Amino acid sequence: MMDMEFIGIPELIKRFVGVFDPDTIKAIKGGSSLYGGLIIGLLFGIVLQKSRLCKYDIVTGLFRLQDFTVFRIGTPILMVSMVLVYFLTDMKYIELHVPKTVIIPQIIGGLLFGAAIAIMGYCPGTAAGAIGEGALDGIPAILGIISGSVIYAEYFHDDLAETFLTWGTVGRGTFPDIFEINHWYLIVLFLLMATMFLIMTTMVDWMIIFLRRTFNMFQDLTVTLEEKLPTESKKGNTKNNNLKKTKYDKNAEVTPYKKKENAAKKLKKNLFDIFHNSD
Amino acid sequence: MQLKKKLEEEVIVVTKRYSVSKKFIATALILLVCAIGLSIYLRQGWPLVVFFSILVASKPRWWSVLILGLAYTMYLHSGWPLLGSVFFAILGRPKKWWPIPAGIAFGLVEVLSFYLSERPLGITRGCTVMGAIATKIIDPLHLEKVSYWGIYEPYIDWTMAVILGTTIGSFLSARYSGSFKIITVPELWRQSRGKSVFNRWLWVFLAGIIMGFAARISGGCISGLLISGAIQLAPSGFIFMMSVWIGGVLTTFLFYRSRTIVVRRED
Numbered sequence: 001m002m003d004m005e006f007i008g009i010p011e012l013i014k015r016f017v018g019v020f021d022p023d024t025i026k027a028i029k030g031g032s033s034l035y036g037g038l039i040i041g042l043l044f045g046i047v048l049q050k051s052r053l054c055k056y057d058i059v060t061g062l063f064r065l066q067d068f069t070v071f072r073i074g075t076p077i078l079m080v081s082m083v084l085v086y087f088l089t090d091m092k093y094i095e096l097h098v099p100k101t102v103i104i105p106q107i108i109g110g111l112l113f114g115a116a117i118a119i120m121g122y123c124p125g126t127a128a129g130a131i132g133e134g135a136l137d138g139i140p141a142i143l144g145i146i147s148g149s150v151i152y153a154e155y156f157h158d159d160l161a162e163t164f165l166t167w168g169t170v171g172r173g174t175f176p177d178i179f180e181i182n183h184w185y186l187i188v189l190f191l192l193m194a195t196m197f198l199i200m201t202t203m204v205d206w207m208i209i210f211l212r213r214t215f216n217m218f219q220d221l222t223v224t225l226e227e228k229l230p231t232e233s234k235k236g237n238t239k240n241n242n243l244k245k246t247k248y249d250k251n252a253e254v255t256p257y258k259k260k261e262n263a264a265k266k267l268k269k270n271l272f273d274i275f276h277n278s279d
Numbered sequence: 280m281q282l283k284k285k286l287e288e289e290v291i292v293v294t295k296r297y298s299v300s301k302k303f304i305a306t307a308l309i310l311l312v313c314a315i316g317l318s319i320y321l322r323q324g325w326p327l328v329v330f331f332s333i334l335v336a337s338k339p340r341w342w343s344v345l346i347l348g349l350a351y352t353m354y355l356h357s358g359w360p361l362l363g364s365v366f367f368a369i370l371g372r373p374k375k376w377w378p379i380p381a382g383i384a385f386g387l388v389e390v391l392s393f394y395l396s397e398r399p400l401g402i403t404r405g406c407t408v409m410g411a412i413a414t415k416i417i418d419p420l421h422l423e424k425v426s427y428w429g430i431y432e433p434y435i436d437w438t439m440a441v442i443l444g445t446t447i448g449s450f451l452s453a454r455y456s457g458s459f460k461i462i463t464v465p466e467l468w469r470q471s472r473g474k475s476v477f478n479r480w481l482w483v484f485l486a487g488i489i490m491g492f493a494a495r496i497s498g499g500c501i502s503g504l505l506i507s508g509a510i511q512l513a514p515s516g517f518i519f520m521m522s523v524w525i526g527g528v529l530t531t532f533l534f535y536r537s538r539t540i541v542v543r544r545e546d
Contacts, residue, residue, distance in 0.1 A: 019358040031398040037437040040396060041444020043388045046371065048445065049452040051381035056465035057543050063531040064539050069378055076382030081389040082510040094393045099499055099508045101515040106504075109497025110522025115530040116490035117523065120483045121465065123501040124494070125402040127487075128442045132449030134461040140480045142406065144487015149403075150410040151488065152495040153427035165496070175512040186512055198379075212545045219542075 045129050054129035056121035056137075063118045068205040075198045079191055086183055096174075103168030120144075218267075225264040299338065307334065324354045339454040341368040367455070374456045389506065396437060399511075401503025402445075403494040405438030407431045410491075471538035 007015075028036040051073050052058045061067025088094045117123055122130055122141050130138035176183040314330035331350040335343045348364025376384070392400040411433035415422050422428055453459040464479045472478065494500050497519060499508070505523065508516025532539055 020362075021357060024355070024357040024359065025395070029395055029397070031396050031437055033396065034435070034437065034440040036396045037440030038444040040388065040392050040400065041441040042448035042451075043391070044400065044441065045445040045448025045450075046367070046452040047381065047385045047388055049449040050371070050373075050376045050456075051378065051385065052375050054449060057467045060467055060531070061543065063527040064535070064541075065528065066540060067543070072378035073382040073385065076379050077386045077389065077506060078509050080383050080386030081506075082512070084386065084390045085393060085510050088390070088394065094390075095397065096511050097393075097397075097399050097507070098511050098513045099399075099504055099515050101513060101518070102498070103514075103518060106497040106515055106518050107522045109493040109495075110519045111526035112489055112493035113497065113500070113519075114523040114526025114528075116486040116493060118527040118530040119534055120486035120490070121468075122483075123402075124406055124490070125445060125500065125502045128402065128445040129449040132446040132451075133453045134459050135465065136461060136463050137465070137479055137483050140484040141487045141490075144484040145403070145406045145491040145494070146410045146413065148488040148491020148493075149407040149495050150414065150491075152492050153407075153410065153425055153431075156492075157425075157427040157495075160496075170514060173513075175514065178514070183512060190512075209545060212542060215542050216544055 044125070045132060048126055048129040049133055054122065054126035054133055054135070054138075056130075056135065059117065059123075059126070060121045063114075066208060068201045068208070071201045072198065072205060075194050075201070079194050082187055082190065086187060098172045098174055100172055101170035102166065103170065105165050105167070108164070222264050222268040225260065226268075303338070328354050335451070336454060339451075339457075341372075344368045344371075344455065367451075371452055371455045374458045389510065398437070399503065399507030400441070401438060401499060401507065402442060403491075403500040403503055404431070405436075405442045406491065407495065408433065408436060408439060467541055467543055470541040471535050 027033075028039065030036065048054050052069065053073065058067060058069050062070040085094065085096070089096055113123075120127075120137075120141055122138060124142075124145055127138040127141035127145070131142070170178075174183075175186055179186075310330055310333075314326045317326040318324055328350050331343075331347045335347045344364050345361075345368055348361040348367075351360035351364075352358060375381075389400055392398070408431050411422070411428045411431050412435070414425070414428065415433040422433065450459070463476045464474055468479055472482075490500075498504060498515075499519075501523075505516050505519050509520060510516075
């Protein structure tokens, strides 16, 4: 201990960085490493839970056109990762893995996929996240997805392979390949459009949140009005209270409390009727 | 008066949440001694790691998360788990992130998947492989007759690890911020479709079958085709985005009918 020399902050930082061995990253790199998948899955799950994407109430709100949280999260995802992926590709750190484009089956598949999301409110990734979050209806979702793909493999793949599944094949090309221009023009165009879209949806969503909060306030108000009344009326006339329990009499004398109660009931009914168009 | 009572109740709740009972300390100490003994006997570190993981799952506090990170750092001989646990202990505290930072974090995870695993983040492939594995377990001879299982071979691979990791990560995050709650029927479904658990689970299962089928036709799900297609400027991502949006809205208005518009409680 006596021989220990005084070190500066740069040396300390160098030693601290030395703790993070580059070989550990090399060991989990590649598409076949299970540990790499587990780490990415952990981060994915944390992000999904914190952005509330694995809640039925949020996702279905998008398709009910009354909650645009998904758009507000989705646009930054596309903007950030598009810029970073193309930048890192130009620097030759990563490679692109472009999915196949087949127009007709992807339109049909997308319509069916949207129908399924509208009913169950989870996509395959968020169903796994929902189980972790405590929403147990993610379990039949995962089981359903597995059995759906088994049904496709067993009965449909060989029959459909030569019919509509090949209509409109484009291949593994991207927009820059098709139009034969530099990809940064398209990225800048997309960024401009996405920024406009983000501002618009954020404004709409804030308005909707304001409306929802006001509505919740009125709900609370009616509930509290109804809750307070019986305790107050006990002090006054107990006979009236007994009458109410046995039989509701319209001709009985109308106390101020009853007036209040009726008003509260009417207010509640009206407020619910605005949104619940109950048959 | 009511305000005072409410405040007192809140104080009790807060103290309950942050205090550790004597019984818990005793059981934790006994289990710790057992884990240390087992790991010395086996000359391996995993019993201690399992003990600290159980500690985090039962008492999710900042100190237990840091201890878990330290345990993993010592077990794996790498500094990354400790660094990750420090970030998680700070950033995981709120129940939700504001949408734009959450979206940026999501995008970084997507790019990390490109860099680290050299493939885009996708989930449906894992579900398909699970189907192949189920077929192999039930009837191995039948597996060779189906040509589709030649593409998706029945071995545990990266995508299944992603599904497991997603569940664990979501559980950790929900437990740590205190929003973990077991529900069988979501609130908006209860408002628009009744509170029957059987009804909800049956509809979810049927929709899941449609979803698996559709994902196989189009060749991916939201994360595998829409996001990773759109960020590489592939036409498939944008086509899928538009068709999912149209199909979802149309089905919602047909399926929920007059109860399409319901009001959720805003946090």
